[in-house]
Amino acid sequence: MGAGKTTVADLLGRRWGLSVRDTDHDVETAAGKSISDIFVDDGEVAFRALERAAVTAALEAHAGVLALGGGAVLDDDTRAALAGHRVVFLEVGLSDAVKRVGLGITRPLLMGNMRARIKALLDERLPVYREVASLTVHTDGRTPQDVADEVARLVEAAERTQEDA
Template sequence: MTRRWPVVLVGPMGAGKTTVARLLADEWGVPARDTDHDVESLEGRSVADIFVDSGEAHFRELERQAVAAALADHEGVLALGGGAVLDESTRALLADHHVVFLRVGLSDAVKRVGLGSSRPLLLGNVRSRIKTLLDERSAIYESVATLVVDTDGRTPGDVAGEIGKALGERA
């Protein structure tokens, strides 16, 4: 299979997108990029601070712009923030790329994120909020994915290996 850059990883928080992106990038000899980090660099503050100080709508606009820019010019592995696929224009842009949905179940997501999480969308009952987000977003992740990889009970290396086999060694 010919690889189209960037190869994009999507999924909920706790799926391992950033970690798996780094492993794949190292294996393929390309750069890894995370759009949440792009937004933080642009704004000079954390995602949590952007949510609290400026609101989710402002963050989502910054995220939409960061994803569009990365899809246009990044030639490597790209990890999107968990909510990036909620934007219709982002979903349309993903149509021209290999998109890997890293699927994670509730139990593993909670373990990975932690119950004391400082993530803005998890304020309150962390387990309940993660369940709600998984329920709301799973169908959207699947709709944009060209490959779905289950991550429950697996190491990031195992997940990256499966993706590498599915997409082939090099473009």
């Protein structure tokens, strides 16, 4: 949350001439309402089911850059579907996440003490993100362009290494 996933995905898509797909947008399209409304009307379990379906469909049909929602990898089936794909973890620290997210009005998981909720989410998710990621890029204090440039450099280097192997 607040790492810049969608923004960085858009920058990478333009750089590489690839289409970009955001699974949060796919969930909203499938449900016909915002993520906040899904949480309020249907609950988190319903949202996670829609998210799992969106990620699975995107992995099967999309050959470009894919941005996943911050909680997508918490699902065992989603993690299994990501196996064999290059997954980049955009790591954001608590301070930067709080600054970037703002008041979190449109983020249902941040109701209450925002700073405490973000810290709890980061603490819960960090081990899973690290487990799933094939590459990690730190985003604190950096512009989206700087982050995208580093992701591109690391991905391109990894591709060259695979070709040499």
